Structure formats: C-alpha cells, structure tokens
Amino acid sequence: MKSVKHHRTLSRLALKSLAFLLFFSINLSAQEANVQNGEKLFKANCAACHKLDKKLIGPALEGITEQRDQDWLIAWIKDNNALAASGDKLAKEVQESNPAAMIPYPQFSDQDIIDILEYTKGEPVEKAAVASQEVDPGVALGKELFKAQCAACHKLEGKLIGPELLKITDKREHDWLKAWIKDNNALTASGDKLAKEVTDSNPAAMTPFPNLTDEDIENILKYLAVGDVVEKPAATVSGNDNKIFENPKTGVLPVLGLTLLAFVLLSLIVAATTKKSVVEGDEQEESVLKSLLFNPFLRFLVVIFLLLLSAYLLFSWLMQIDVNEGYQPIQPIAFSHAVHAGDNKIDCQYCHSSAKHSKTSGIPSANVCMNCHKSITEYNGELFGDYTKEDLDKEIQKIYDAVGWDKEKFEYIEGYEQQTIEWVRIHNLADFAYYNHSQHVTVAGLDCQKCHGPVEEMHDMYQFSPLTMGWCIDCHRDTEVDFNGTEYYKNIHEELTKKYGEENIKNLTAAEMGGLECGKCHY
Structure with missing residues (x-):
C-alpha cells in the first residue's frame, strides 16, 4: 500500500509540474510583445x-x-x-x-x-505583408452590389437599420436567403415560418429586390460569406502629391540677369566711345577701365539703375503680401475631399449648395454631413496619410459629438446641446475685392476645379490658386463668353447681335465684355 501511495504522490507531483510548465509557457507567450x-x-x-x-x-x-x-x-x-x-x-x-x-x-x-x-523602444516597425489570396471574382461584384443596394440599411458588422450581415450564410439556408432578398413580402405571405419571425423581429420593412438576378444575389451572398478579405496596404504619399500647380513664368532672377547684362554692355559701349581726353591740346587715349570709373554719364547710369532695381525689388516684395498659394491649415476634423468628391463622386454643390445662387459657396452644416453619416458610422475605404482605420472612425465620431447622435440607438440624443464645428477658412479674398460665386458657377458655368484645383484628389484641402488680381484678369482675358442659353446675357446678346452681327460676337472674352473695368470688382 505504501508503494501505491508513493506512486500516486509522484503522479500528482508530475501533473502539477506539467500544469505549472504549461501555465508558465502560456504566460511567457502572452508576454511576447506585438x-x-x-x-x-x-x-x-x-x-x-x-x-x-x-x-x-x-x-x-x-x-x-x-x-x-x-x-x-x-x-x-x-x-x-x-x-x-x-x-x-x-x-x-x-x-x-x-x-x-x-x-x-x-x-x-x-x-x-x-x-x-x-x-516606445523606437525600433523600426515592420509592416506585416498582406498575404495574396485567391478570391472569387464574384466577391468583388457582390461588394459593389452590396454598397449600391444594401448599405443604406445594413453593415457587415454592427446593426444599422437592419441587422449585420457578415456570415449570414452560416445562419440561413442559401435558397431561403435568395427567396428572401428577391421578395421577402411574398415569402412571408406564403406562410414561411422563419420569414414571419424575421419580419416580426425587425420593425423596419425590407425593400424587395426583384430587379436583382439570381447571379447578382449569388455574388452578394459570396461577399457576405467572406467580407472584406483583401486588405489594402496604407497609401503612401510621394513628395509630388503635395505639389501645387506651378505656373511656368519667367522668374525674377533671369529678368535681373538680363537687365544687368544689358547695363554692362551699355557701359562698355559708352566707355569705348568716350575713352579719349584732351591734354594740353593733344588727344590722349584713356583705358576703358578708367573711363568706366570716371565717366560722369556712366555714374549717372549707375545711380538710375540702382534706384530702378531697388524700386523693382521693393515692389516685388510688396506684391507677395497676403498671397497664400499653398496654404493648408489643420482642420478640426480630418475631412478628405479625395474620399468624398473623388472616391464617392459627391458633387461639390451637394455640400456647398449656395455657390449656385449666392455670393459665397457656404460651409455645410453638420446636418448635411449627417444625411450620409447616419448610416456610415465607420471608415472602410483606402487609408491615407498616417491615419489608421481607428483614427478615421474617431473622426466620424466627432460629427456625432457635435450634433448629439447616438449611433447605437440610431437617434438624436434628446436635450443635447449641439456644438459648432469650427472649420478653418482657407480661401480668403481681401475685403475690397468683390467676388460672386453664382456669377461664375451658374452664369459662366465654370467648374469648381477652375479656381480650386483638383479638389477630388486632395485629402487635406489647400489653396490651389494665388487669387491675385493679375490671376483673375488673365482668366477674364482667356475665357470666352457663351451667350446661348443664359438669361443673364440675353439682352446684351440681342443688342450686340443687332450692332455687330452674330458672327462677330462669337469669340468675345469676359475682358471684352467689361471684365477689366475696375468697378466690377472694386466699388
């Protein structure tokens, strides 16, 4: 009996030792830093x-x-x-x-x-390589269909108006899902027990999709089965991405160099033609260098040249005051025009709606943002800058904090004191200059990019154009006026046609129509 007890004790000790070693190994593995x-x-x-x-x-x-x-x-x-x-x-x-x-x-x-x-040890972080996966092409097609047809009410993960749909194919039969998506009302009316339960548990009625083919629904279900399986690495920004438009004009230094060269040549010509002097009735030839130093006419030219050069440099410096081309302030919310106007094709005037009928383009209120962001609670697009997905989700949360939106309950918080989002102004004309957006957007039919540059490519908005008077005048000189189909120019068009004929007024520019008159912009 003693030997038996002894062996049992050894067995217990062995088991405890194994358990301790197992726990210790698990603990060690947990301490490995990621x-x-x-x-x-x-x-x-x-x-x-x-x-x-x-x-x-x-x-x-x-x-x-x-x-x-x-x-x-x-x-x-x-x-x-x-x-x-x-x-x-x-x-x-x-x-x-x-x-x-x-x-x-x-x-x-x-x-x-x-x-x-x-x-915090500061060692370089190696980015995990994205494994290449063999993905069914139907998944990508299903993703596009999901965004176009389903994303207004459903998310892959997290409840929206309807329930989350990721891995729904593991919970429901394939044929049932196809019948439900095609016409859920008909499926419920047929007496299907599960369809009745789902309808009763979700107060928001689901829209039938008889327009979707069986192949379309198959692709959507493929997407719902795997979700966003292909990860995109963070977008890298090259040094050229932040370059603003460079206008190929003659620089100051070449102009100064040519002016100085012309002055030197003039001086040499004057010195060569006046290097003789009269000494006691005899003409004596002087050196060119001496003539340059002591010729009173050349000294006068030097003074004039220095005065003109000083005036030019002073004027050039003064002309740079308040020219803020490339100005790019940090905004309270990381709003990307490239994502909204570029990737999602949102028209500029959806947000800046007053541009077509007002002097100013207007700053959209947070309620305009909420038209979309009631449903879009997280960022699922391509990453940009140094932002992670979590960072961009928090930027969307800032809108909810401003307006008092509860994204879990899908409703505004009662009695919430809304806050103002203090956007930093980028484009700012001087007070003595008058500019009217509706005149250019509605009457002239100009695209926003004409003045603001490729906005659809800008993550962080910056001032693309110099907005100087010379820049405006050049545009007026180059832009031809289209008289047809614009009530604004109706009377002018009729009078000019009577006076000069239709053919002679086809290529009139804004400058020729009074676009260079001082009172148009300064009064």
Whole structure:
C-alpha cells in the first residue's frame, strides 16, 4: 500500500509540474510583445499627448522602458491616480513634475501595455505583408452590389437599420436567403415560418429586390460569406502629391540677369566711345577701365539703375503680401475631399449648395454631413496619410459629438446641446475685392476645379490658386463668353447681335465684355 501511495504522490507531483510548465509557457507567450499592435494603440490613445522623440503635452516616451520598471509602467498606465494614492513615491514625483493630468487606461490589458512599451523602444516597425489570396471574382461584384443596394440599411458588422450581415450564410439556408432578398413580402405571405419571425423581429420593412438576378444575389451572398478579405496596404504619399500647380513664368532672377547684362554692355559701349581726353591740346587715349570709373554719364547710369532695381525689388516684395498659394491649415476634423468628391463622386454643390445662387459657396452644416453619416458610422475605404482605420472612425465620431447622435440607438440624443464645428477658412479674398460665386458657377458655368484645383484628389484641402488680381484678369482675358442659353446675357446678346452681327460676337472674352473695368470688382 505504501508503494501505491508513493506512486500516486509522484503522479500528482508530475501533473502539477506539467500544469505549472504549461501555465508558465502560456504566460511567457502572452508576454511576447506585438510592436505592430503597440504602434496602433499608441497612435489611437497616446499620440494626442505624447511623442516618441520630443515633449508634447507629456514627456517624450522613447526609451522609457530603460528608465522605469515594466511592472511599474503597467500599473501607471492602467491607473496612475490609484498608483499615486497607494503611496508609491515615484508615482507622486511624476505627477508633481507634470502639471497635465494623465488619463487612466483601465481598459488596457497587460498585453496591450507591453505592446505599447515595445513600440516606445523606437525600433523600426515592420509592416506585416498582406498575404495574396485567391478570391472569387464574384466577391468583388457582390461588394459593389452590396454598397449600391444594401448599405443604406445594413453593415457587415454592427446593426444599422437592419441587422449585420457578415456570415449570414452560416445562419440561413442559401435558397431561403435568395427567396428572401428577391421578395421577402411574398415569402412571408406564403406562410414561411422563419420569414414571419424575421419580419416580426425587425420593425423596419425590407425593400424587395426583384430587379436583382439570381447571379447578382449569388455574388452578394459570396461577399457576405467572406467580407472584406483583401486588405489594402496604407497609401503612401510621394513628395509630388503635395505639389501645387506651378505656373511656368519667367522668374525674377533671369529678368535681373538680363537687365544687368544689358547695363554692362551699355557701359562698355559708352566707355569705348568716350575713352579719349584732351591734354594740353593733344588727344590722349584713356583705358576703358578708367573711363568706366570716371565717366560722369556712366555714374549717372549707375545711380538710375540702382534706384530702378531697388524700386523693382521693393515692389516685388510688396506684391507677395497676403498671397497664400499653398496654404493648408489643420482642420478640426480630418475631412478628405479625395474620399468624398473623388472616391464617392459627391458633387461639390451637394455640400456647398449656395455657390449656385449666392455670393459665397457656404460651409455645410453638420446636418448635411449627417444625411450620409447616419448610416456610415465607420471608415472602410483606402487609408491615407498616417491615419489608421481607428483614427478615421474617431473622426466620424466627432460629427456625432457635435450634433448629439447616438449611433447605437440610431437617434438624436434628446436635450443635447449641439456644438459648432469650427472649420478653418482657407480661401480668403481681401475685403475690397468683390467676388460672386453664382456669377461664375451658374452664369459662366465654370467648374469648381477652375479656381480650386483638383479638389477630388486632395485629402487635406489647400489653396490651389494665388487669387491675385493679375490671376483673375488673365482668366477674364482667356475665357470666352457663351451667350446661348443664359438669361443673364440675353439682352446684351440681342443688342450686340443687332450692332455687330452674330458672327462677330462669337469669340468675345469676359475682358471684352467689361471684365477689366475696375468697378466690377472694386466699388
């Protein structure tokens, strides 16, 4: 019996040892840092107050793991106030030396903090390569159909008006889904029990889609089965992407060089023709250099040249005042014109609706944004700049914070005090210059890009054109007036036709129609 008990004891010890080793190995694997996740968490939560290489609101964090113990850092990040309240001397010193209070992050796991600390070591982060996948071409077609037909009421993940649809093919039979999408009302009326349950559980009636073919529905179901499987790497911005339009004009230096060369040639000609002098009745030849230095006419030319050069340089410098070509301020929300006007083809005048009938183009209210963003609660497009998907989702949340929208309940918060989004103005004409958007957009029929550049390619909006008087005048001289189909020019067109004939007024420019008169823009 003793030997049996002995062996049982050994067995228990062996099992405990194995369990301990297993737990220890799991714990060790959990402590392995994921620097990619750390970078993502740092940018989403810490970058507002900290930088790696220099002080922001809080201190620089590069190499912080060499200055502080890891366990202490985990406790500090989770709840710095609790750590200081516990009597920790170092925590009290850090709080006293930094007047800006740090936000606790109790939602972070130990592994999350270890990942962040790994990122603060400052070593280059290797981006994970996107594995190439063999994707059914029907998935891409299904995605397009989903965006066009279903995205107003459904999301892949998360409830919208209707339920989320990712992996719905695992929950419902294929043939049932096809019949439901084609005509859910007919399926319910046929007595289908599941169709009745779904209809009763969702108060918002679903639109039938008899226009979709069986192949279309098959492609949509393929997309719903796998979701967005092909990830796109973050878009890289080359140095040329931020270059503004360069007008090929003659620069100041070539003009000055030519002027100086002409002056030198003139001086040499004058010196060569006046290098003789009379000494006691005899003509004596002087050197060209001496003639250049002592000839009174050349000294007069030098003075005139220096005065003209000074006036030119002063005038050129004064003409640059308040010319803000390329001005690109930081906006309160990372609104991308390339995504809205470019990728999603939203017309400029949908947001800037007053441009066609008013002097100003207007800044759209947040309610205009909410026309779409009631349904679009997250960003699923191609990433741009240094933003992650989480960063861009938070930018959309800023709109909800301004208007008081509850995206979970899909309704406005009752009694919420709405806030103003303070956009930074980019295009700003001087007060003494009059400009009317409707005159150019509605009457002249100009595209917005004529003045504002390729807006549909700009993630961060900037001033594309110089907006100087010379720039406006050049446009008036080059732009021909179209009289046909415009009530604004009706009377002028009739009078000019009587006086000069139809053929002679076909190519009139805005300048020839009075576009150079001072009173048009200054009165």
